[in-house]
Structure formats: structure tokens, C-alpha cells
Amino acid sequence: MDMKCKLLVIGAGPGGYVAAIRAGQLGIDTIIVEGDRAGGTCLIRGCIPSKALIHAADKYQQMAAHTGTGYLGISITENPVLKFADTMAWKEGIVDRLNGGVEGLLKKAKVKQIKGWAKFRDAKTCDVDTKKGIVTISAEHVILANGSKPTELPFLPFGGDVLSSTEALMLTEVPDKLVVVGAGYIGLELGIAYKKLGSDVTFIEADTRILATYDKELTSPVQKWLKKHGISVHLGAKASGWTDNKLSYTDKEGKAQTIAADKLLVTVGRKPNTEGWGLENMAVDLDGPFIKIDKHCHTSMKNVWAIGDVTGEPMLAHRASAQGEVVAEIIAGKKREFNPNAIAAVCFTDPEIIAVGQSETQAKADGIETIVGKFPLMANGRALTMEAGEGGGFVRITARADNHVIVGIQAVGPHISELSGEFALAMEMGARLEDIADTIHVHPTVTESFAEASLSALGHAIHI
Amino acid sequence: MGQYYFKLPDLGEGLVEAEIAAIHVKVGDMVTEDQPLIDMMTDKATVEMPSPVDGKILSISGNAGDMITVGSAMVVIEVEGPGNDDRDPVKEEPDPVKAEDAVEKAPIKPPAAPVLTGATSEKPLTSPAVRRRALEEDVDLTQVPGSGPAGRISHQDVDDFIAAGGRVSVPSQQKRTAIEEIPVIGIRRKIAERMELSKRSIPHYSYVEEVDVTEVEKLRAFLNAGRTKDQPKLSILPFIMMATLKGMEKFPDCNSHYDPEHSLVRRFSGVHLGIASQTPNGLMVPVVSHGESRDIWDMASEMIRVSTAAREGKARREELSGSTVTITSLGKTGGIVTTPVINYPEVCIIGVNKIVARPMVVNETDIEIRQMMNLSSSFDHRVVDGFVAAELIQYIKGLLEQPATLFM
Numbered sequence: 001m002d003m004k005c006k007l008l009v010i011g012a013g014p015g016g017y018v019a020a021i022r023a024g025q026l027g028i029d030t031i032i033v034e035g036d037r038a039g040g041t042c043l044i045r046g047c048i049p050s051k052a053l054i055h056a057a058d059k060y061q062q063m064a065a066h067t068g069t070g071y072l073g074i075s076i077t078e079n080p081v082l083k084f085a086d087t088m089a090w091k092e093g094i095v096d097r098l099n100g101g102v103e104g105l106l107k108k109a110k111v112k113q114i115k116g117w118a119k120f121r122d123a124k125t126c127d128v129d130t131k132k133g134i135v136t137i138s139a140e141h142v143i144l145a146n147g148s149k150p151t152e153l154p155f156l157p158f159g160g161d162v163l164s165s166t167e168a169l170m171l172t173e174v175p176d177k178l179v180v181v182g183a184g185y186i187g188l189e190l191g192i193a194y195k196k197l198g199s200d201v202t203f204i205e206a207d208t209r210i211l212a213t214y215d216k217e218l219t220s221p222v223q224k225w226l227k228k229h230g231i232s233v234h235l236g237a238k239a240s241g242w243t244d245n246k247l248s249y250t251d252k253e254g255k256a257q258t259i260a261a262d263k264l265l266v267t268v269g270r271k272p273n274t275e276g277w278g279l280e281n282m283a284v285d286l287d288g289p290f291i292k293i294d295k296h297c298h299t300s301m302k303n304v305w306a307i308g309d310v311t312g313e314p315m316l317a318h319r320a321s322a323q324g325e326v327v328a329e330i331i332a333g334k335k336r337e338f339n340p341n342a343i344a345a346v347c348f349t350d351p352e353i354i355a356v357g358q359s360e361t362q363a364k365a366d367g368i369e370t371i372v373g374k375f376p377l378m379a380n381g382r383a384l385t386m387e388a389g390e391g392g393g394f395v396r397i398t399a400r401a402d403n404h405v406i407v408g409i410q411a412v413g414p415h416i417s418e419l420s421g422e423f424a425l426a427m428e429m430g431a432r433l434e435d436i437a438d439t440i441h442v443h444p445t446v447t448e449s450f451a452e453a454s455l456s457a458l459g460h461a462i463h464i
Numbered sequence: 465m466g467q468y469y470f471k472l473p474d475l476g477e478g479l480v481e482a483e484i485a486a487i488h489v490k491v492g493d494m495v496t497e498d499q500p501l502i503d504m505m506t507d508k509a510t511v512e513m514p515s516p517v518d519g520k521i522l523s524i525s526g527n528a529g530d531m532i533t534v535g536s537a538m539v540v541i542e543v544e545g546p547g548n549d550d551r552d553p554v555k556e557e558p559d560p561v562k563a564e565d566a567v568e569k570a571p572i573k574p575p576a577a578p579v580l581t582g583a584t585s586e587k588p589l590t591s592p593a594v595r596r597r598a599l600e601e602d603v604d605l606t607q608v609p610g611s612g613p614a615g616r617i618s619h620q621d622v623d624d625f626i627a628a629g630g631r632v633s634v635p636s637q638q639k640r641t642a643i644e645e646i647p648v649i650g651i652r653r654k655i656a657e658r659m660e661l662s663k664r665s666i667p668h669y670s671y672v673e674e675v676d677v678t679e680v681e682k683l684r685a686f687l688n689a690g691r692t693k694d695q696p697k698l699s700i701l702p703f704i705m706m707a708t709l710k711g712m713e714k715f716p717d718c719n720s721h722y723d724p725e726h727s728l729v730r731r732f733s734g735v736h737l738g739i740a741s742q743t744p745n746g747l748m749v750p751v752v753s754h755g756e757s758r759d760i761w762d763m764a765s766e767m768i769r770v771s772t773a774a775r776e777g778k779a780r781r782e783e784l785s786g787s788t789v790t791i792t793s794l795g796k797t798g799g800i801v802t803t804p805v806i807n808y809p810e811v812c813i814i815g816v817n818k819i820v821a822r823p824m825v826v827n828e829t830d831i832e833i834r835q836m837m838n839l840s841s842s843f844d845h846r847v848v849d850g851f852v853a854a855e856l857i858q859y860i861k862g863l864l865e866q867p868a869t870l871f872m
Contacts, residue, residue, distance in 0.1 A: 335599045341587065403614035405589060430589040432614055 001135045003112075005031045007331055008126070008139035010118050010277075013040020015308030015320030016145030017102050022328035024109025031137055033128050035117035038102040041147055041309075042317040044095060045166040050189055052091040053169060054348055057196035082197060084174050091169075120278030123301045141303045141331050144284075144291060145320065146273040148309035155241050156181065156266050162242055163265045165190060171263070174198050179247050179261035181239045183210040185347040187267035188222065192350050195231055202259060203233040204249050210235070211347065214410075215359050221392040221412045222349045239266075272310045287312065295337045297327045305331075319343050342408075342427040344420045351393050352417045357408030357427050360398045369401040373433070373457025375449045377413045379464050382444035388414035395419070395449040397433065397457050404432040404458070411449075419447060426450075433457050466547025468517045469778050470501065470539040472532045481531045481654075482511075489539070493521045501539055504532070519543035525780045534650045535745055537778050590617035598622055603630070609642075651745045662808040665724070669845040670803050673857050677819055678835040680867040687760075695761045700819065700837075701739075701793060702764040706870045707863040708814055709735050709755040712789055715856045718812040719788045722847045729811075729847050738787030738807055739767055743775045749807055750774040751787040760871075791816065802840045811844035812853075814860070 009020045012034035020032040037044055063080040065071045106113055114137070116130035125138045150164035158164050163171075168190050176199065180191040183205035195201040203210070203226075210226075210233060211219040226233055236252030246258045272290050285292045285300035290312040297305050305327045308320030322343075326336045344356035363370045377383040377393035393413025399406045409423040426436055436454040441447045455461040472482065485505040489495055495515045502513045519541040526532055541547075588595075588605035594617055598605045601622070608625045610617035648656055680703050688698055712719035712735045720731040735756050738749040750770035755763060773779040790807040793816035804815040817838035824834040839860065843853040863870050 335602075336596070337599060339595070405614055429591045430587075430616060434613070 001133065003031060003114075003135060003137045005029045005112070005137065005139050007031070007141045007143065007328075008033065008124075008137055009111075009143045009145060010126070011040065011145035011147055011308075012036075012038040012102065012106070012113070013145060013147045013308060013320065014042045014317035015147070015324045016040070016143065017106060017324075018321040019143050019145065019307060019324030019328045020111045021105050021109045022325045023331060024106070024111045026328060026332035028328070028332055030110075031112045031114055031139070032106060033114045033116065033118045033126070033137070035115070037099045038106065038113070039095070039099045040317075041149075043098050043102065045169055047317055048098060049091050049095055049169045050165070050186075050193070051348060052094050053087070054189060054193045056087045056090070057193040058350075061196035082174070084197070085172060088170070088172070118277055120281050123282040123284070123304050126278065141305065143324070143327055144279075144299070144304065144306040144310055145308050145324065146277065146310045148270040148272050148315055150267070151269040151271045153181070153239070153266055153268060156239060156247075156264065158266070161245060161261075161263050163263055165265070165267055168194075168263075168265050175262040176200060177261045178202075178263050178265060179204060179259055180265045180267060181205075181247070182266065182268040183207075183233060183235075184213075184267060184269065185211060185349065185353075187265065188349045189347065190265060190267070191231070192225075195229060196350075201231050202261075203231065204237045204239050204247065204259075205233060205235050206238050208236050208252075211349075211353070214347075214353060214355055215361065217396075218353055218355065218359075218410050218412050221351050222347075222353065224392060225350050270309065270315055272312075274310060295339055296330055297323050297338055298330075314343055314345055316343060316345060340428065341430065342424065344424040344427075346417045346420050348417060351388075351391050351413045352415065353410075353412045354416055354420045354423060355408075355410045356420065356423045357406070358398060359408055359410060363398055363400075363407050368407060370398050370407065371401050371404075371433075371457050373397045373399075373453045373455065373461070375452040375456055375461060375464060377416075377446065377449060379452070380444075380446055380449045382446050382448070383413065385444070386415065386446075388416075388446065395453040397436070397450075397453045399433050399457055404434060406431050406433060406436070409450075409453075413446070415446060419450060422447060422450060466543055466545055467522065468519060468541040468543045468547045469537040470513075470516065470541060471537050471777065472504065472534050473513075481533045484526050484528050484530050484532060484538075486528055487524060489521050489524070491521050491523060495519060495521060495541065513538075515539075515541065517541055517543045525782070530781070532781060533654065533784070535777060536781050536784065588617055589615055594619055594622060601626060651748070655746050658808060659805055662805050666806050666808065667845045668803070668806060668842045669848070669850055669853060670840065670842045671850070671853050671857055672801050672838055672840045673861055674836055674838050675861045676824065676834050676865050677837045680864050680870075681819070681835050683867045691761075696764045696768055698760065698764050701791070701816070702760050702767060703864065703867065703870065704791060704793070704814070704816055704860075705737050705739075705752065705755060705763050705767065706760055707860045708737060708789060708791060710863055710870065711856050711860045713756070714859055715852060717852060718843070718848060718856055720811055720847070721788070721809040722811050722844055723809065724846070732788045734788070736786050736788045737767075738790035738810070739771055740790055740792035740807070741771045741774050743777070745777065748774045748779070748784060749787060749790060750779055750783055751785065753786065789814070794818075800838060804840060804842045806842050806844055811848050812856075813842050815840035815842070 009032040116128040118126040291306040307323035309315040347353040395411040482504040485503040522540040798818035
């Protein structure tokens with residue numbers, strides 16, 4: 001079967017489906033091709049299921065804390081019982097609901113959905129292997145939103161008890177002993193969740209610190225949490241192989257070690273999906289492992305666009321979605337460009353971490369004279385009422401010394417991810433410290449810490 | 465192959481000249497980008513000037529110990545490709561990174577472009593909605609002055625910018641309160657200092673006389689009609705230069721520098737004619753040296769050469785100094801009378817006003833249309849008496865009215 005359309009979107013993840021919906025809204029004749037369920041890594045095997053698992057794990061751990069003598073004056077007599085299969089079913093329910101929601105939204109926007117894996121013959125034509133046979137689609141515009149997948153280590157191939165993040169979200173039981181190779185945000189989020197669910201968790205990290213892309217001050221509360229909960233973290237350790245459920249690695253002294261585990265989770269990054277679907281037939285330039293794009297997300301081939309993880313860091317769903325909207329509007333003839341001031345990133349570790357814009361060190365490296373304000377959650381009333389005041393959480397702002405324009409905001413603490421929206425808004429609006437300080441923040445909320453951090457940078461915080 | 469003119473970059477606010485501390489290259493050397501060319505000494509630090517390009521050294525102006533004016537070409541480098549003689553002002557600037565390095569070594573502020581008070585960050589400070597609108601309206605936000613705190617751009621600012629046809633403007637009802645602060649640095653500051661020095665220390669005596677240039681204009685037309693390919697087209701200026709040259713020879717007191725500190729008048733045997741010229745950087749005075757050794761064609765060619773070099777920023781130091789008398793002419797915009805400021809430490813400047821056809825009384829009773837031109841000149845009254853000045857100008861007037869005498 002042959003099909004023609006104005007816009008062909010490859011991949012129905014948070015980049016592709018948003019692009020397709022927006023294109024549909026703008027009256028563009030659009031086809032979206034996806035081999036899996038709509039929703040992409042984010043919805044099916046990433047952000048959403050992991051957050052569900054993290055939430056359930058957290059709830060389980062909290063309840064366990066009330067067993068016996070109790071806690072906060074609340075006690076339960078017996079340990080809570082974890083029916084992990086039910087937990088996973090609940091998680092799948094959320095995924096199903098969102099998956100159905102996305103497909104419904106695509107339909108509502110009059111986007112044709114073709115299920116199958118696409119293979120490009122040339123830049124504007126692809127064959128899709130569907131249940132009903134090969135469908136050949138030719139389009140005026142193509143958006144490549146192929147996404148990314150977990151990086152596999154050649155000496156620790158996925159399969160059996162060696163898991164990528166995908167399999168770690170689909171386990172049928174909680175492993176007694178879980179070893180995680182790679183203490184980046186994905187490994188930590190999942191490792192911490194399984195710890196809360198009862199696993200004995202150990203991290204093997206090649207770098208000298210966890211979450212190496214964030215500064216030490218910011219990751220220190222997470223480090224403390226891991227220590228407090230008895231999670232071993234072997235830093236400067238290099239994994240080398242997996243035999244008989246034992247991971248062999250070289251420790252930071254260079255000594256060969258082994259560690260036994262029921263499951264081995266390997267989270268050492270993600271790589272773009274650029275192979276196996278005919279990219280080589282499209283005359284599209286690459287930028288390292290990624291597809292090269294300009295500020296309009298346009299590739300080197302006319303009317304071929306690329307968005308999301310396949311175009312490089314930061315590999316974040318919200319970046320992909322924003323790019324998708326921009327490209328759909330450009331194709332509809334609007335003038336747009338993808339040129340954000342900043343993209344916030346969140347780690348759903350315990351405690352949570354947010355970073356948006358530059359840290360003080362990065363700003364200084366750019367030759368910017370800075371002032372920094374920091375406010376501890378310990379001094380925030382609402383944080384205390386939610387048991388979020390302990391653990392060393394804080395909000396930190398870096399601003400230009402000359403005009404007080406904010407160049408970066410970082411924070412760490414329980415529930416702090418919900419502040420990321422305000423942080424991103426402040427950055428995108430080009431806020432100055434005075435803008436934040438003079439915005440009346442609701443009492444009692446954790447957001448007051450943001451205003452206080454601004455005041456602290458200006459030299460007159462009230463509550464510290 | 466092109467030529468790259470490496471000019472002394474502005475080393476900091478207010479610095480107009482610097483001393484050559486050391487020269488690391490010689491003519492004929494091959495240099496690579498970033499290779500040190502010259503060390504310049506300011507009163508604050510020694511700054512190494514690296515080569516901005518790869519190429520071969522064609523010439524070096526000056527020696528260690530010489531003072532070099534900001535903007536003057538120090539080293540000419542033969543480069544692959546077109547060089548910078550196409551006068552792209554951006555290309556003529558030294559590599560900005562290098563300039564910053566230099567500034568870092570010398571604890572002085574980098575040269576600031578004119579800025580509106582209230583600096584903004586690198587990316588225009590505004591909201592996403594304004595950015596989107598600017599994109600749709602083809603407005604370059606870096607050009608839009610922001611009225612908000614820290615130069616934040618509002619929708620109203622974009623409206624005003626568009627309403628003004630993409631130019632900086634404010635609605636006519638509003639009072640304008642912004643004060644633009646333009647640093648007076650480099651050549652601009654040099655000009656200011658020189659003018660102040662001249663006007664403050666020299667008691668100027670000005671003298672205006674009209675000259676009938678009908679005959680010299682006829683001669684000029686004749687010479688231009690018959691000129692050969694390698695001869696330049698003559699303007700009135702070379703004739704005035706010839707007349708001035710002869711005037712200086714007859715009145716050598718006017719062809720001198722006055723040094724009040726030593727109570728000396730330095731009278732020059734050669735006549736070096738400074739030609740005040742408007743350049744993109746401001747007023748400069750390129751010099752036609754040894755006028756006494758040149759004929760009218762040579763005078764004209766040399767005048768064109770040095771003034772072009774000055775306009776293009778390629779004039780060497782020796783082409784911008786050493787004049788003994790200066791001629792200033794604004795051509796068609798020359799007006800009726802000017803009060804020229806003497807080019808310190810000279811004692812005489814000849815100002816040329818525009819040529820106009822006027823009815824003149826000739827032979828006592830007839831009225832004829834004649835080509836008339838005024839000469840407005842200033843003298844240092846400390847060393848040039850009014851009588852001498854008047855005699856000089858009358859002599860020049862005579863030469864120009866009877867142009868054959870220019871060549872006798």
C-alpha cells in the first residue's frame with residue numbers, strides 16, 4: 001500500500017507525538033509511525049513507570065517505618081505486605097491509561113497512526129512493516145523522533161539477569177540483591193526505589209562521585225541518604241564481567257573484586273537510535289553519534305527535521321516535546337526557533353535534585369561575575385511539616401553580580417521537583433533576583449525557599 | 465595574496481599611544497597566528513601583541529622606543545586570501561579574544577562600544593512571548609532597547625521599535641530621559657587633546673581674504689584635459705599647495721614650529737604640507753612631505769595617496785606626522801569663512817573655503833562673473849605678526865590669480 005502525506009513523523013515518543021498533535025491542530029496532513037505503543041521511552045519504559053515505582057516504593061518504606069513503636073505517633077502492628085505483582089500491575093495501569101490517552105489525542109488531532117517499524121529508502125520515503133504488510137509512505141516533510149536506548153556495555157550484554165532500565169521496570173519480584181553499574185540519575189532512581197522495596201543494593205561507579213554532572217554540594221544530600229540507608233557505593237570502580245551471577249570489577253585501588261547479585265542493572269547512559277532504519281539513505285549529517293540540527297531543528301537535508309534524544313543532550317522528554325511543537329509550527333509556516341534560555345533537569349532520587357541554568361562554577365568559567373544565594377529547607381516551615389527539613393536540602397540561586405539577572409538555580413530536597421516549573425519560568429522570563437524576592441510566595445510552602453534564596457543572594461534573607 | 469594591516473589596537477580607555485618595547489619579527493619573516501609580533505609598553509603594563517594571521521612580514525613601522533598611535537598600521541603582513549584591505553571594519557580589528565587577553569594583562573578596562581546606561585546580559589533579557597513575537601515580526605531583539613529593569617524588553621518596547629521603522633525611538637509624547645555615554649577614547653580623544661592644546665596655548669590670529677580663481681580654474685581644466693593616464697585628475701588643492709609652498713619659501717617664519725619651553729622657533733628648510741582629512745575615525749592630518757621637491761602632478765598624486773591611506777586606516781606613522789604647515793579644506797561644504805585651529809606646534813594653517821561664481825567689478829567699471837574663493841587662515845600671533853600673515857596671504861592670492869607665477 002502506498003500513502004502520501006504532508007508530514008511524516010517517525011516515533012511516537014514525547015517528541016514525535018507532540019509534533020504530530022500540534023501539526024494536526026494546524027491542519028497539516030500528518031502520519032505518525034511507531035513500532036511500539038504510543039508514548040515512547042518516557043511513557044512506556046522511562047519517566048512514568050519509574051516514577052510510579054518510586055512512589056510505591058516510597059509509600060512502602062514509609063509504612064514500614066510506622067511498624068512497631070510507630071512514628072509521628074502513628075503505629076501499625078504488623079509490617080506492611082508488598083505484593084509486588086500488584087504494584088507492577090498498578091504501574092502498568094498508569095502506563096496503559098497514558099498510552100491510550102496519547103493515541104486518543106492523536107486521533108482527535110486527525111493524525112493517522114501506522115503501527116510498525118519504518119525503514120527509509122530515501123529522505124522522504126519509507127517502508128513500514130505493518131501487520132497488514134508493507135506500507136510505503138512518502139512525505140513532503142519528515143520529522144525524525146527516533147529516541148534513544150540504554151547503552152549496552154560489550155562485557156555486560158543485556159539479557160538474563162543483566163538488566164537495562166527497561167527490564168528493571170518490568171521485574172516480577174523484588175531482587176534480594178541488586179547491583180547497579182552506573183550511579184547516574186537513572187541508576188540511582190531505580191536503585192533507591194528497589195532499596196525501599198527491600199533489595200540489598202550496591203552501586204559500582206567508574207567516576208569518583210555519584211551524579212558526576214552535578215556539583216558536589218548538590219549531590220551531597222543524596223550521598224548522605226545512601227550512606228544512612230546502608231547502600232554501598234563503590235566509586236572509581238570499573239565493572240569488567242558477569243559470570244554465575246557474580247560481577248567482577250576492579251576497585252579504586254586497582255584490585256580485582258567480585259560481588260554476587262540476583263540481578264545486575266546496567267545504567268551507564270543512553271545512546272541515540274540512529275541505526276537500523278535507513279538513516280544512511282537520507283543524506284542527513286551527523287554530529288558525533290547524534291543527528292545534526294540547527295536552531296530550527298532542521299537537518300542537513302531539506303525538509304527533514306529531527307527532535308529529541310536522537311539530536312543530542314540533554315536527552316529529556318520536555319526538550320523533545322518543545323522541539324516537536326516548534327517544528328510543527330515551522331512546517332505550518334510560522335516563524336519559530338528552538339532557543340530556550342534553559343532546560344531544567346530533575347533527578348527523582350531521595351532527596352530529589354533540580355538543576356536549571358548554570359552553576360556558580362560554570363558561570364565563572366564563562367567569565368560572569370556572580371553572586372550566590374542559598375536557603376536551607378531546614379529553615380522552611382512547610383518543609384519541616386512534611387519531614388522535608390532534614391537531610392540537608394536547600395535552594396541555591398546564582399545571579400550576575402552586575403544586574404542580578406539569574407543565570408542558574410539548583411535545589412535538592414524531598415518534593416523539590418515540583419519547584420522546577422517556577423525555576424524554569426524564572427529563567428525563561430529572564431528574571432532578576434528582585435523579581436523573585438518581590439513575588440509574594442505563599443506561606444506555608446516550600447516555594448518560599450526560592451524567594452528566601454533570592455533575598456540571601458541580595459544579602460538580606462529573613463529566615464536565616 | 466592579500467595584505468593584512470596589523471594596527472595598534474586600543475589598549476584601553478583613554479590610551480592613545482603606546483611605546484614599542486620590543487619587536488620580535490623582521491621584514492621577510494614568516495609568522496603564524498598567535499606568534500608574538502611586538503611588545504607594547506603602556507604606562508601600566510607591557511602587552512604582547514600576537515599576530516592575528518599567518519603570513520609573511522612585508523613591513524614594520526617604527527623601532528623599539530617609538531611611540532605608536534592607536535589605530536596606526538604597525539606591521540603589514542602578506543596573507544593567503546584577500547587580507548583586510550577591503551576595509552571590513554570588523555576584520556580590521558585584532559582578534560577580540562587576543563585583545564581581551566591583552567586587556568587582562570594590563571589592568572585596564574576594555575574599550576567599550578557606545579552603550580545605553582544599564583547593561584544587559586548576552587541574550588536579550590525578555591520573556592518567551594516577546595521573543596516569539598520578535599521572531600514573527602523579524603525584529604532583532606539585540607537592537608531593541610529594553611525599558612525595564614536591567615534592560616528588560618517589553619511588548620511595548622517591541623511595538624515602539626516597529627513603529628519607529630526598526631529604529632530606536634520612543635513615542636513622541638514621551639520625554640526622553642536616557643543619556644548615552646560615549647567614551648572619548650583612541651583617536652577621538654587624541655583629537656580632543658590636540659585641539660585643546662592648540663586653542664589653549666596658541667593665541668590665534670585669523671585673516672580672511674578672497675581670491676579670484678577664475679584663471680587657475682581655467683588652467684586646471686586645461687591640464688586635466690591633457691593629462692596622461694598616469695597623471696591624477698587635479699583638484700584646486702594641489703594649486704593651493706603649490707601656492708602655499710611658494711609662500712612658505714618667501715615667508716619662512718610661517719614654515720616653523722614654535723617651542724615656547726625653549727623659547728625657540730624651529731624654522732624648516734623643507735616644506736611638509738599637512739592635509740587635514742576627514743576619516744571614519746575622525747580628523748587626521750596626513751602629510752605630503754618635501755613639497756619643494758614635487759611638481760604639481762606629483763604633489764597631487766602624493767596628496768591623494770596619503771589621504772587615501774589615512775581614510776583607510778593604513779597610513780604609517782611617518783605619513784601622519786612631521787608637517788610644517790597645514791591646509792584645511794572642506795571642498796564644496798567649505799562655507800564662506802572658517803576659523804581654522806592651528807595644528808600644534810605649527811604656526812600657520814590655511815583654510816580653503818568653497819568656490820562660488822560671483823559678479824565682480826573688474827577694470828574699475830565692468831562687472832564680470834568670476835570664480836571666487838576665500839582663504840581663511842590662522843596664525844600663532846606669538847611668533848607671526850599680523851603684517852607678515854597678511855603679506856603671506858596676499859602673496860598666495862597673487863600666485864593663484866596669476867597662475868603662471870606658480871610655476872616660475
